[in-house]
Amino acid sequence: MASPHEIQVTLGNGGITDGNATLGSAVERVLEAQQDLVIRRASLMIEELIANASDFISRWLFATVGILVAIAGWCIAMVGVVDALDDYFARFAVELVVGAIHIAAGLSMIFARRMRSPAST
Helix, strand or coil, rough: CCCCCEEEECCCCCCCCCHHCCHHHHHHHHHHHHHHHHHHHHHHHHHHHHHHHCCCCCCCCHHHHHHHHHHHHHHHHHHHHHHHHHCCCCCCHHHHHHHHHHHHHHHHHHHHHHHCCCCCC
């Protein structure tokens, strides 16, 4: 009986010659094809990861700049409000009221979020 490496494979494909028509060479070609597919898939996953990372970084950068600009604008607006109201009221009282309004707004946002989120068990 012939060994598994000497079994002849006959196909209609002209790419298989007598030199590489053994079962061992066929298995070798299958394994090489599998390795090729794994390498291609890994490279595609790396390219996708790089694209997602660059997209995340650009969005994070724009969001950070936007937040900083919004905070700067808010500070300038609050300085204007305090300057406008200190003509009619004492400046320390205006600053205390503006600060208290912001603290109350922040606390209401925190508690509203906690009430909307499902209770953890």
